[in-house]
Amino acid sequence: MELDNSPNDDEKYFHPLFSSPDADLQVDQVLAAKGASVYFRLHSHNLKTASGFFRQMFMLPQSAQLQTDVLYLEEDASVLENLFRMISGLAIPTIDSYKQIDPLMDAIEKYDTPGPLSIIRVLVMTPPLLNNPFQLYALATRFEWHQEAQHASTQTLAYDLHDPEIRPPLLKLSTSALLRLFDLHRVRREGLRQRLNDPPFVNGGLATCNNCNAVIDYHTWRELKYKIIFEMDVRPLGDSILDSGLLEWPEALTCWQAKCAQAGCSRSLYDKGETLRVIRECIEKLPKCI
The missing domain is CATH 3.30.710 (Potassium Channel Kv1.1; Chain A)
Incomplete structure (x- = not known):
């Protein structure tokens, strides 16, 4: 000045x-x-x-x-x-991008104007600004808007935080805000990973067929499990697993078609319907926001 x-x-x-x-x-x-x-x-x-x-x-x-x-x-x-x-x-002109919001917020903070701050707080929760989760999260954590930060953190679950294209908005976050976001993504992945190791899922290499007692190697399930965990890493929302992955992935199709190799048995090794139900139930119970 x-x-x-x-x-x-x-x-x-x-x-x-x-x-x-x-x-x-x-x-x-x-x-x-x-x-x-x-x-x-x-x-x-x-x-x-x-x-x-x-x-x-x-x-x-x-x-x-x-x-x-x-x-x-x-x-x-x-x-x-x-x-x-x-x-x-x-009346204010249309403000529909963070290129307008960011310098305005700097001025609002500099001149200590709580009225305009409250206007922007309402504005960022409307389209199209609402469709920019990382910018919203950065703004919400900067001004300690808890509900807005939670909403934005949920929206980020559709993104891979390790994607180079996501790096620029992540660099705008405080260390605390960034760690909370990474923790949310990791907790969802690890929560599903743990559930996939618990009954009724198989957690081991070899087992015997319930019908003929022949030795069974559940490698098809292990490959599908790794695919599920990898997908949760790149898209922690989990919708791609439920909507198409478990129905269309080659690993899933191989798993549902797997049968006991013992002559005269041919029992299906996996219950597709029950598996999908349990995985869906688990994903729906995972934390959704910071």
Whole structure:
């Protein structure tokens, strides 16, 4: 933020919504966007009411208050327009991307404006902003919005955190927020892994057929189990396992077709319906949010 003397009023370009000549912003003082591209004249009462930053500035002793005509701000005109619209109770333009949200949130935090902060909190939970789980999660954890962070963490379960394309938004997270997200993904994978080792699933190499007592090697189940765990690693939501994986994967088809090799027996080794039921039940009970 820089201070300087301003040119004459007729040489300034005032934003049409913030150009009232009777605005009393410390007498004739105005706010200028980055590069002095646009000037804003607001009532000091609005700024002091809505902004902790300006309230503190205007509370300084008269001798210490700004004696310049222009207060040059570091934000560009579009960011300041959205911020000033919010604190003035005016309609705001459509905000539908985090390219608009991110610099606006920096200004909201810098100037300590809780009103605009509450507006953004509602806005990010609506489409299309709601469809950006990692950006939402970063914002929600930054401002300690617990419910929004939980919702966003659930949405991330459709993604592989090790995907290089996911790296940029992950780098914006605090260490704590990042670890909580990795913990959620890992807990879901390990929870299913453990369940697949418990009855009625086979957890071992060799067993005997219940029908003829012939030795059976359950290698087809082991291969399917590894495939399931791998899928949970890349998509912890688990929907791809239930919706198509256990019906279409080659490992699944081989498993459901497996029979006892003893002559005259040919008993099916696996109960497809029961297996799908138990796996679905397990996935539905796994933690869904941080």
